[in-house]
Amino acid sequence: MTLALRHAVPAAHASDTLPGLLAHHAASRPGQVALREKEFGIWQEITWADYLDRVRAFSLGLSELGVEAGDRIAIVGDNRPEWTIAELAAQAGGVLPLGLYQDSIAGELARMLEAAEARVIVAEDQEQVDKVLEVRDQVPGLEYIIYYDSRGMYGYEAPGLMSFEEVEALGERAHRRSPEEFGRRLAALQPGDIALLCTTSGTTSIPKLAMLSHENLIAMASQLRTVDAMSPGDEFVSFLPLAWIGEQMIAVASALLAGFTVNFPEETSTARKDMREIGPAFLMSPPRIWENMVSDVQVMAEDTTRLKRWFYGWAMKQGAATAEARFRGRRIGPARRLGHRLADWTVLHPLRDQLGLSRVRRAYTGGAALGPDVFRFYHAIGVNLKQLYGQTEVSGISVVHRDGDIRFQTVGVPLPRTEIRISEDGEILCRGPAVFQGYFRNPAATAEALDGGWLHSGDAGYFDEDGHLVVIDRLADVMRLADGTHFSPQFVENKLKFSPHIREAVVFGGAGTPFVTAMIAIDMENAGQWAERRRIPYTTFTDLARRSEVYALVRAHVAEVNEELPDAARIHRFLLLHKELHADDAELTRTRKVRRGHIADRFAEIIEALQGEADSVTVATEITYQDGRTAAVEHELRIETMGH
Numbered sequence: 001m002t003l004a005l006r007h008a009v010p011a012a013h014a015s016d017t018l019p020g021l022l023a024h025h026a027a028s029r030p031g032q033v034a035l036r037e038k039e040f041g042i043w044q045e046i047t048w049a050d051y052l053d054r055v056r057a058f059s060l061g062l063s064e065l066g067v068e069a070g071d072r073i074a075i076v077g078d079n080r081p082e083w084t085i086a087e088l089a090a091q092a093g094g095v096l097p098l099g100l101y102q103d104s105i106a107g108e109l110a111r112m113l114e115a116a117e118a119r120v121i122v123a124e125d126q127e128q129v130d131k132v133l134e135v136r137d138q139v140p141g142l143e144y145i146i147y148y149d150s151r152g153m154y155g156y157e158a159p160g161l162m163s164f165e166e167v168e169a170l171g172e173r174a175h176r177r178s179p180e181e182f183g184r185r186l187a188a189l190q191p192g193d194i195a196l197l198c199t200t201s202g203t204t205s206i207p208k209l210a211m212l213s214h215e216n217l218i219a220m221a222s223q224l225r226t227v228d229a230m231s232p233g234d235e236f237v238s239f240l241p242l243a244w245i246g247e248q249m250i251a252v253a254s255a256l257l258a259g260f261t262v263n264f265p266e267e268t269s270t271a272r273k274d275m276r277e278i279g280p281a282f283l284m285s286p287p288r289i290w291e292n293m294v295s296d297v298q299v300m301a302e303d304t305t306r307l308k309r310w311f312y313g314w315a316m317k318q319g320a321a322t323a324e325a326r327f328r329g330r331r332i333g334p335a336r337r338l339g340h341r342l343a344d345w346t347v348l349h350p351l352r353d354q355l356g357l358s359r360v361r362r363a364y365t366g367g368a369a370l371g372p373d374v375f376r377f378y379h380a381i382g383v384n385l386k387q388l389y390g391q392t393e394v395s396g397i398s399v400v401h402r403d404g405d406i407r408f409q410t411v412g413v414p415l416p417r418t419e420i421r422i423s424e425d426g427e428i429l430c431r432g433p434a435v436f437q438g439y440f441r442n443p444a445a446t447a448e449a450l451d452g453g454w455l456h457s458g459d460a461g462y463f464d465e466d467g468h469l470v471v472i473d474r475l476a477d478v479m480r481l482a483d484g485t486h487f488s489p490q491f492v493e494n495k496l497k498f499s500p501h502i503r504e505a506v507v508f509g510g511a512g513t514p515f516v517t518a519m520i521a522i523d524m525e526n527a528g529q530w531a532e533r534r535r536i537p538y539t540t541f542t543d544l545a546r547r548s549e550v551y552a553l554v555r556a557h558v559a560e561v562n563e564e565l566p567d568a569a570r571i572h573r574f575l576l577l578h579k580e581l582h583a584d585d586a587e588l589t590r591t592r593k594v595r596r597g598h599i600a601d602r603f604a605e606i607i608e609a610l611q612g613e614a615d616s617v618t619v620a621t622e623i624t625y626q627d628g629r630t631a632a633v634e635h636e637l638r639i640e641t642m643g644h
Contacts, residue, residue, distance in 0.1 A: 016191040017214040019055065019092040021256040023186055026052035029259075032232070035081045038266040038274055046081055048259075054081075054168065056182045059089035061171030062120065065144055069094030072116045072197065076100040076109065076132075077124020079238045079264045082148040082164055084252060086122045087242075091195050091214070092185055098197040098209065099243035101590040102128065103583065110135035113142060116197060116209060116440065120144040122164070126152035133158060191215040197440055198245050200392045201367075201589045209440035210392045219433035220395035221253040223415035227400060228362050230258035234281040237263045237356075239271035240289070241590070246367055249396035250284045275356030283360050286367035287374070287494075288592045290385070293355055294377050295500035299526050303533075315347035319380035327379075327406060348381045357383050364388050366397065368593050369471060371494030372408040379406070387411045389471055393455055394418075395434040399469050410468035420469060421454070427475050428461045429454040477596055479509050481516070487569040493594070495564065496520065499557040501527040501550075504581045504588075506599055507571070508607055515572035517610035519603060520554060521545075521581050527553075542635060545576040555640055562642060572642055573610050578619065578635040606637065615639050 025034065030049035037044050046054075067073065073090050075083055075097060083099075090097040098116045100109060102124070109131055113121065119141060123129045129147050136142060136158075147153060148164035175182065195214040199207040224230075238251040255262045260281075265274035275283075301312050322340045325332050332340075352358045363378070366388040378385040386401035389411035399420060401412035414420045418432035435455045438446035449456055460472040472478055473488035480486055489507040496505040496518065503523040509516035524541050527550055531538055538544040554576060562570040581587040586598050600607065609617035618636045 016218070017091070017186075017189040017193070018195055018217065018253065018256050019088050019186055020189060020214075021218075022048070022052055022055060022088055025256070025259050029232070033261050034255075035084070035262050035264070036278075037081050037264040038270075041266070043263075043277075051081075051085070054085045055088045055092060056175060057089075057168040057171035058085055058164070059092040059171065059185070060174040060182060061167035061169070062089060062095065063093060064170040064174055065120070065167070067093070067095055067120060070096070071120075072096045072098055072118045073120040073122065074098045074100055074109075074113055074116060074118045075122045075242075076104070076128050077102050077122070077148070078268065079240075079242055079247075079251075080124065080148065081264060082122070082124075083242050084262070086146075086164075087196070087252065091193075092182070092189070094185075094189070094193065096194055096197050096211075099199070099241075099248070101199075101241050101243045103590065104131075105584055106131040106134045110138040111206065112199065112209075113139045117141050120146065122146045122148070125149035126156075129153070129156065129161070189214070191218070194437060196248065198248065198392050199243060201593055207589075208442060208445055211437040211440055212392075212395055213437055216395045216434050216436060217249070217253040218257060219417065220249055220397055220415075221257040223417055223434070224249070224254060224397060224400070225258055226416050227402060228282070230254060230260055230282070232259040234258070234260035235263060235278050236260055236282065237265065237271065237275045237278050237280045239265050239268065239275070240285060243590070244286075244367070245390075245392045245396040246284055246286065250282075253395070272356050276353065276358075279359035280356075281359065281361050283357070283363040285363075285365060286592070287365055287370040290365055290370060290374055290378065291497055294374055294498070295523065295526055297351065297355075297377075298500040299529060302530070312347055315343035316377075316380050318343035319348055319382065320376060323376070323379035326404075327408075344382060351381050352383060360384070362386060362403070364400070366390065369473075369490050369494060371491075371498055373495065373498040375408045389469060391457060393436045393449060393457075394430055394432070395436065398430050398432065398434070407464075407466075407468055410464060410470050412469065413467055414469070422462055423456075425475070426460045426462065426472075428457040428459045428469070428471065430457060431455065474596075481509055481513075481568045487516070487566075489596070492516070492518070492561070492565065492569065492571070495561045496558070499554070501530060501553055502557065504594070506581075506594055506596065508600070508610070509569075513611050515611075516569055517607070518558070518571045518574040519577055519599075519606060519610070520574055521577045521579070522550060522554070524580065541580060542578045545578060546638070551576060551638065551640060555642070558640075558642060570642070573639055574642070575606065575610065575617070575637045575639045577606075578621070578637060610639060615641075 025048040031047050033045045034048040034051040035046040073095055075086050087097045100112055121132055123132055123145055129145060132145050144160040146162055146164055146167055150163060191214050193214055194211045195217055196212045197209045198212055200210055236250060240247045251262050263278050265271040301309055318339045322332060360383060363383050363385045386406060388397050389399040390397035398418045399411050399414050421429050423429055431454050458475055460475045460478050462470050464470055473490045477489055478486055492507045493505045496502055501523055502520055504521040506519045507516060522545050527544060536547055536549050544550060558571055558574055583590050587595060606617055616636050616638050618634055621633050
């Protein structure tokens with residue numbers, strides 16, 4: 001079958017489409033490992049030939065169900081081989097795949113399925129199927145629900161409900177009837193065909209569906225590979241949602257272009273352990289993952305003995321000094337090299353190994369700004385962490401740091417075939433081969449985003465004297481204080497979140513307000529451990545956030561952050577929220593970006609109190625019990641005023 005396909009796919013198209021790249025690898029090195037998944041503690045391997053076989057079977061199976069070119073299918077679930085198989089199978093038939101976040105609530109799934117007018121959804125397991133069945137009457141065009149984890153599905157009956165294996169079996173029978181059909185489909189694909197519908201982050205509105213072509217995605221991957229080499233012998237661990245463009249750009253587009261192996265952990269909770277076993281060559285994560293790892297290390301350091309804490313502090317100073325010298329191009333003397341070598345042997349290398357980063361050549365962060373303190377931490381422990389910048393509409397990336405040219409305050413320089421310029425209003429504009437084709441069935445939004453032939457990012461930024469791009473914040477979020485000073489709330493928020501005891505922070509200020517204020521949500525796990533070590537009793541999140549000792553802990557960190565800020569941007573008043581900020585409440589996006597406009601409306605009473613002089617504010621929260629009954633609960637939140 002593989003040899004037949006080698007002749008069925010014209011060489012001219014071998015690298016022009018994503019399924020074409022798959023066919024190329026299956027023909028040139030069929031027995032090498034393309035995908036690896038851990039099941040019951042054992043890594044299961046899928047070769048390139050097997051990968052193509054399953055894509056062919058599922059693609060032809062969709063056709064047997066009546067799915068035609070131009071139709072849409074949705075995919076929701078954890079990272080598994082079936083996700084990428086379904087995605088490539090859809091592309092091979094000219095069908096548009098749409099990835100959805102696995103933690104989406106049922107109502108969100110319904111909105112996105114209706115927006116795409118999806119005929120099919122590939123739902124991983126019982127949990128996802130239940131959510132789809134709950135809202136199926138709201139999506140009348142949905143004909144089939146295909147699951148690929150059968151646990152708990154025994155006895156389920158619903159129109160169009162079937163297993164992944166059943167669809168593959170349909171495709172295998174179709175292939176036996178017409179062995180050349182799949183090859184003809186691959187040959188008919190064009191680089192400009194839409195390969196993916198990808199949801200935007202939705203920080204300011206309901207997510208839109210960006211249309212990305214094969215050419216867009218491959219151009220992005222090709223440019224990144226030009227900057228940072230990727231080869232077939234490399235390993236990558238895919239554990240972030242495949243609905244996110246950041247994961248698509250590495251686990252799908254780059255993997256198919258470079259031909260490296262993509263590994264799927266057994267569970268989300270085992271990702272770090274599984275990553276240690278694989279030893280990936282590179283890693284791509286949004287800031288929240290890097291921030292969480294820093295918090296874990298800080299908590300571990302607090303929990304250890306005094307001697308080990310001293311060694312940790314000494315080693316981090318050695319690592320930070322060495323990293324700073326490299327960034328500034330300074331000579332590293334013999335004494336510094338010896339100290340750093342000892343620090344790496346005793347503390348830094350074991351720490352990298354514990355985090356699963358011991359073999360990482362390059363690590364990327366993108367999707368939002370990463371605080372400079374977090375950046376310094378990773379370079380101090382010896383991880384080559386690089387900031388990249390982009391958005392869904394540019395296939396994920398347009399700017400990245402180069403090795404040996406990393407600045408904590410910048411996001412690097414544009415990719416080789418990408419143009420970036422700054423508009424008169426300070427907005428970052430982009431033009432290049434990876435820029436999307438438009439928003440699905442939304443010509444007005446498309447025209448606005450691509451006005452003048454440039455992609456309008458909505459971000460504010462500028463180029464420094466060395467040509468590095470500095471991203472300030474969302475253009476709409478850059479605030480002007482009463483004294484005329486401009487400041488970025490996101491910059492202050494990142495500094496606050498460097499504390500392991502702070503999970504989220506939302507900073508407010510601007511015209512008409514006298515000073516900067518902050519709403520802070522504690523990190524329940526880390527703050528709880530801190531309280532337990534000091535025998536501070538608490539019951540719930542709300543109870544812990546009320547404790548005066550926790551307020552004092554956070555106040556000390558706010559004071560430290562204020563010392564590093566200009567006077568006008570310092571936090572004058574803050575409070576600890578009675579609840580976590582959550583994507584289910586539309587306070588965060590599914591990639592954990594703050595939805596500032598929604599929060600401003602939802603917490604208007606709190607924000608008004610922070611900008612006033614009261615020392616507390618009472619808020620009412622409605623809770624819903626399992627039996628459907630609701631009740632209103634009032635919370636009095638204390639407001640802290642910082643001294644100057």
